[in-house]
Amino acid sequence: PGTCVYCNHCLPCPVEIDIGHTVRLLVNAQQWGMGRDLRDDYADLPAPASACIECGVCLERCPFGVEIVAKMRETAEMFESRSLP
Numbered sequence: 001p002g003t004c005v006y007c008n009h010c011l012p013c014p015v016e017i018d019i020g021h022t023v024r025l026l027v028n029a030q031q032w033g034m035g036r037d038l039r040d041d042y043a044d045l046p047a048p049a050s051a052c053i054e055c056g057v058c059l060e061r062c063p064f065g066v067e068i069v070a071k072m073r074e075t076a077e078m079f080e081s082r083s084l085p
Contacts, residue, residue: 001065010058016047026075042079049075
């Protein structure tokens, strides 16, 4: 419980965030550090995590109890607030 397995049961997102892929990028950045490849993958997403309107629809659909809205905030902070060294 609480861990995203990227199953995308949370979709569709009303603002078209690819939640599973977005969370995967967050996890990868946390585990291995931020790099240009991760930033490029994030930039290629259909919608950034900051587009989340916190409607909670994804939370209702998630069978694993992942705090998706919080993950979107965390991802936006990590990918949209930091510059590359």
